[in-house]
Amino acid sequence: MTSTRWTRLAAPTFAPTIALSAALALATMAPAQATTDQVGPVHPVATWGASADKVAGEAGAAGITDRSVRNLVHTSLGGSGVRITLSNAFGDRPVTFTSAHLGVAAAGAAVVAGTNRPVSFEGADEVTVAPGAEVISDPVEASVPADTTLALSFHVVGASGPITGHNVAMQTSYVAGAAGDIAGDEAGAGFTSEIPSWYWVESVVVTKPRRVKTAVLFGDSITDGNGSSVGANRRWPDALADRVATSRLHGRYGVMNEGISANRVLADGTGGQRALDRFRRDVLDQPGVSMVVVLAGINDIRWDLATDASALVAGYRDLIAQAHAEDLCIVGVTLTPYEGGSRYTPERERVRTAVNEWIRTSGEFDDVVDFDAATRDPARPSRFLPAYDSGDHLHPGDAGYAAMAEAFDLGLLGCER
Template sequence: MATLGRRALASALGLSLMAAGPAVAAQDRWVAAYAFAPSSAAGPAGPASAPNPRDVRGPLGPDVVEGVTLSHVVTVTASGQRLRLRLSNAYGAEPITLGAVTVHLGDMTREVRFNGERSSIMPAGAPLVSDPIDLAVAALDQVKVSIALPQVTRLPTHRWRQTMRGADGVESAPMRLGALLAGIEVESATPPGVIVAFGDSITEGTGALPDGPGGWPERLAARLVEAGRPWAVINAGIGGNRLLHQGSGPSGLERLDADALVPAGARCLILLEGVNDIGRPSRPQYAHQAVSAADLIAGYRQVIRRAHAAGLKAVLATVPPFEGANYFTTEGEAIRQAVNAWLRDQTEADGVVDFDAALRDPVAPSRLQAAFHSGDWLHPSDAGYQAMAEAIPLDACD
């Protein structure tokens, strides 16, 4: 009798929890509306590059700062009545002391608090999520986030275009600085699904003009908003990233969960990654990490399975041409062609986007169209990124 009583109680409790589960989930209205993937210096270091004064993203800023305020202007891709910030010190070896953090939208400014306090300490190796901020935003609004760093701070290795203001109040010209802002989430009564654009510099948007619409993820977000489709898009690209090996940060397979599968509201993954896996081994310091088409295909299959296990759809993209880039080889081109043939024919993913077909020169298909590259035969131009965004069906993740 006692055993039956315990079983009956456990059964009733289980039914109660099952009934409560969806109700609790329905109250969780937060979705990711902006992302910037943290990175690290893991993996072999490439040869140092000379500073490029013509880089449209601005000059490199300092690695270590003190007594400054960094400001970062971003575009959110979902609407909501409140928002909250996600900062990250995921790969930092020391805690980071934060001073005042503020959010600006038009002529409105809001102070940001963390556990009720205006200042906070972000532990080493961890993110920090703010308290909710009463500030309504609309999809495609530009939000400025300013972060004061009163103490000596080593910035993250993944850089983005920011300005820096010192004690004299003078704000610098935009420069590339390590970014502490890893995401913005919005609270919405009708939250959209979130598409995570995952990949390397061609996803991050290298080559796009800094004051323009951005790379293909940002342009896809604008298309979806204009069409009234219930999707937000976040960009989880990291320049130099590879699917299978570290170097320019953790590998794609290593960072997949944190950057693509667990952001709030994530429902679909669009993966574009592989050109660095193919090209980098032509350089001596990466020769021991040569990959085959079979290696990349096995990696793609892992992404598909892990995305499906997390409840996300997986849409894969073909690898665009790269003849003329500084690590192109005929052997690498053969691997790219074999990988793309598999991507087009496989039925394991939920869809395929043919970026190769959208960007290649019809006369020389191992090259990008001249109008579609930004000067290095690897990274698209603004016109190239627009062609990529338009190659993605608006119902690709439905």
């Protein structure tokens, strides 16, 4: 599926581009030869994404004034015709961005020499995004590699007001320490403030043949990667993208991580809009989507929004109906154990067990992945296998996220309705 907002960006053919890679630091830039990715019918596919939310805390509420921002994000899929989206979904005023650049990240806030390319919006180097809106850039005449950290930089003109972004990035990004535009600088020295969130950037999209699709992984902090190593790209969606890259499906799927820490299915809260309401923006409206994997509900149980299985079953049925109305495959995932974690009780454990039984046996999802079975301690199934526990008993660590990705049957990515 390609959503309405992306359909106008698809084109029948695509021209050769210049490679945007670390190799440019060592060699003279030259036009790349046309590849099979650049011939025939094409469409937009996401190589990276993060759900938009209000940036928490005093800094997020106050925003920034006349500062440059450098977000570091990690691709799942290589490709050309690169576009970025900037979101002001939760802003209270128009925000103007200028001097947007895309390059390959080096150490810290630096960009690999020769890779920092300007990004335009309808031919201009400045764009104003209304509150509640987002913008899609023009394609950058460059190709980005798979499995690579990019630096997305821009300058915010004037006072931004509340920041739209993504709170738990598990990646360090940067804001300039002084006023002024340094987004085009490849040196990172001026970006002196480290931030744990992504500011305003929502997705990175490449142009691919129509056989290539986007897989959206949708959920809460366990999809978000909370508990994984910061800057190491070891969330379960990253581990899944790595598996795809070394399989027969190499180059066939981009992976978007649309998890929000503390998110709930049934109610808004500190984790942003409830899953039922953000599903349209974060899944159905994304480019080239063929399937979605849903891992959500543990926070509804922990906060007693679901005191038995029925409330979450109703929520899952709503998500299934939304997906199927768009001819989208939807895969359900069992909820991982959390004995010893925050707000665990035997009563809530019984709800989790009942919900997982429904996910496994109802047949209402197009398919099911059993992350509960993949991560639990066989000697005590209500808790994580110790090797998979991040230490808080609620979130997996790097090894647990890797085990989840290993438990995912890659054949499910080809699900069709």
